[in-house]
Amino acid sequence: MLQLLSLRRCDLHSIRPRNQAGNYGTRRVPAQRVYAAALAEPIAPAVQTLMTKVTGAEEARQAILDAVSGAKGRGKSGISSEAVDSLEEAVQILEDKGGIQAPTNSALLEGRWRLLFTTRPGSASPIQRTFTGVDAFTVYQEILLNTAGGARVNNIVDFGGRIGQLKVEAEANTVSRPLPGFTPRKGKGLPLFGKSESTPPSSPEVRIDFQFDRAAFDLAALPFKIPYPVPFKLLGDETKGWLDITYLSPDGQFRLSRGNKGTLFVLVRDPSPRERLLQAVERGAGDDEVQAAIEVLQDQGSPVPKPARSAQVFGRWRLRWSKQSGNANPLQKLGGNSGRSWQTIRQDGTVENRSVIIPGLLTLRADATCETASADRTAVDISIVYFDIGPIKLPFKLPRKDDRPPAYVDWLYLDNDLRITQGSRGSLFVHTREELE
Template sequence: MAAAAAAAAAGGFLHLGASRVPSRQHSAGAAPRLRAGASCARGQQPRRRAPPPPLAVAAAEEAYTGAETELLDALAGVQGRGRGEVESAVQALEALGGLPDPTNSSLIEGSWQLIFTTRPGSASPIQRTFVGVDSFKIFQEVYLRTDDPRVINVVKFSESIGELKVEAEATIEDGKRILFRFDRAAFSFKFLPFKVPYPVPFKLLGDEAKGWLDTTYLSQTGNIRISRGNKGTTFVLQKSADQRQLLLSAISAGKGVKEAIDDLTSSRQGTEADLNTLAGEWQLLWSSKTEDESWSSVASAGLKGVQIIKEDGQLKNLVRPFPGVSLNASGNICKNEDGNNFNLSINEGAIQAGGLQFPLDARGEFVMEILYIDNKIRISDINQHKLVHVRIANRT
């Protein structure tokens, strides 16, 4: 709870764009199977098709500009590659400029969810603790046009436990800057009929209880906000997260992933997947089950690590179970005639340890059903294993 309190007191404070491919239903308890002769023969060149039309965009995304969409797509890639792409997208939006004088706009009012933050070396202990909290949902409520202007940071533990609110008096200094001073905090637990004050000695903290928050970008629709705090931390906030972001948040928190997958795969319609859509390098973020699988099976089916798919149908799975040791399995992928199902034929494998290489029997044939795909996220089903991948490189 102490970490949560620090999180809420950080001063200032995740979303994406997408489409879904239609899914075929299979009989209960049965994974789709390869038909005789339907596998991709080794060396066979899958029939080249014209590039698919652009993936369908949900109505909610039409309000985003190109630069905003790039930021949201970069946020999807944080899980698989790193933070540099997000920070570049943030700087691009700040350079373009958003709504002028954001603190004077009613669009800044309301509840914002934290979706990304940096951790500068100059940050206070409160902020350093705050940016390390991934298991809670963090919100910031901004109310500037009242008799008691306030900025309220909220840490939501879970629906069954409750939340912590840390409140600050707020003053508008100019069109971008809000001055604040924290003055009270309390827990609201679901199992108690009263609030529990958090014993933070704000009056004794002096300048540590004060700060400022600059809004460096506010979207024309009021759905994306970028702010920078007095300790050098950058915050990206959003008023309404879409299903992709909810999935990534669930994976980060380690709970609710299956429910988030079901919500996403049933939420939208899009184009069919083909090799042009699949081509690229994909990092596995989450798998429904791998504990009972051998390492050769994991490498063969791509149940861990990185998967590389080329437009000509070549496929490679790469797994690094231990430092200095890698397993790889290579083969072909081609689309069959059944909806968004693809036949995977793994022909060979190898174990590499240092400069040595040993053969690995990773041969196998699988059917992969694409449940959802966009330019950053892919959800698939292989032999009743649900997999979530993030694209870390485009076509290879």
């Protein structure tokens, strides 16, 4: 029975036959055949039926996500033998079919990835087994191929916003982005750090060689980072490893990787703070969730410095979300909640706000002028408001400026296609750029 359990939980790496060149090749022995040979009996009909349904890349991807959904500790436990069967067959299908060719040269590999599942061979290092097996932590991997200082691969253990994170960073080497003077790892290494392999990649464009060079705890309660107590410079080859991108989906949202310790990794792209905000707005998330996403994006800083002085503010912007303050004027509340509101800012300093209240029947328009008040603030003066009722245009003049408190807009975030602003009365707005007609 112990032998059976060990075989059923074996690392996928160990059941892939090598070709004469020592590579893993394109053909793999299905896990079910290995199990069936060991048990001297056929695969269970239910499992076999499940496998025959998984034939395409999308089905295989979904089968993997379904299989690991119940796993605890990212594969440490909680996954049934049937789910293991489904997982291994689906992984084989994806790696055979292939995704993005030459993934280490693809922009789709860039960014932050969240670890969903990993196998745990005996060759894995104690550190890897410890941190990846705790559900209370979130484990990420950053792949940064186009940074000014060279390509990097960073592993991040997130303990939660109130605690902080551990970030282990490495220099990276690829065929298209060679690291000067870098020598790939050789030998199996010290048992303490896990047994390593030196198998050549199936293609040079799938492998990232790396060398860890720094690590630190970044704790929320402390204003400084605490270095991770590992003497990287003294460990030589023990700080080196490699990662093969064995499958990268065409949409860049899902990947499979295998490491030099014989481990399979299943990862999904972690949305950037910008993507999280837009996703929350798109699905109509509650105000608290949207505001939390705005705060995270704000913490990163605006990509456009001194936004109020930038030419990026000009153009037509569509209102995607707003939270009106209690003292916002009734017309602003009416337009902000219509769901069909646009603002056009012209280079001559004129502004047009247009909100479709009832399509084809009632539109609210407001003409204004604006001027830069500071690097982050634009002063606004609304001069006249129109109610367009069908073909009839009813103007409504506002009180003179001297009789009204000065209005302004603060630019909290600005990039080429997204802006976050806050009005002088505290209302918060998210706009996306639209092309002028």
